[in-house]
Amino acid sequence: MDSVTPTELSVGKVAKRAGVSVQTVHFYEEKGLIHSARNSGNQRRYHGNVLRRIAVVKSAQRLGISLNEIAEVFAKLPKHKSLSTAQWQQMSLSWRKQLQARIDRLTQLRDQLDTCIGCGCLSIKSCKLRNPGDEAANKGPGAVFLQQ
Template sequence: MVEIKSASPDEPRRSPTDLLSIGEIVRRTGVAASALHFYERRGLIHSERSSGGHRLYPRHVERRIAIIQTAKRLGIPLTEVAEQFEALPEDRMPSLRDWNRLNASWRGQLAARQLELERLETEMNQCIGCGCVSLGSCRVINPNDALAAQGAGAVLLTPITPGEIDAEEIDAEEIDAEHNT
């Protein structure tokens, strides 16, 4: 039978292999019991059972939960966390080396997302007050616009019926000259 120990300030320091009740894990991590059950079903954390059938978690599970919560804040999907956790040993706390490997893996994704957000912000800032006369040519609303290479905003000022002009043949200077005469 596994003994459940209660945490108190008078207790000696615990070992990472000590088993903690689900209530203790909830209290120490701030993660709901239902989330712990979910993580366990997904294979992200593991528990043992007491003779009474209660879940008992090795203390090092707290570190895995902290990594899961960090990944969640970073927008890393749980499926990817599970893939990364496959390389971690289940019988010990993830080490600094393990964390650095995870961090390196996720850093590239975060940098790519940051660049995408900066690009969207730039497009949004360029859009404000640009004078678009048509949402059909807006770089934010219509990013795949055939005339996007000609510049943002109102590239064509006269309406054109579909098929009348091939977008690849349009020269912005010719259009500007035509409308300024």
């Protein structure tokens, strides 16, 4: 039986400690979010830093950040090292901007929703949600939204 150093974890141990399924660990590895090495018995072994990476992935997903966006940021980081404070700050700053833009869009949607409730979309020309600034008029007559 192979010995496991304290910083090397089996996939089952990673899953249990991270609070995810083994399939999720494998999925994250397929997506390039975490990395493993193979031991002499060809079993996956993970460095302890994957626990932090999985925690970041789960937190980011809860905020609505896609796995592709997370992977883009992780691709710029060293694979087998924990995040430094500076790296975390840079990553969180980029996500903060995204989240603020999403909050702004949702706030605008919320504020415009009251005018939409009574319209029944009979006046698509003046609908600020579906057709802001009457953008559909530039696309010609007819049901241009159905053509998309």
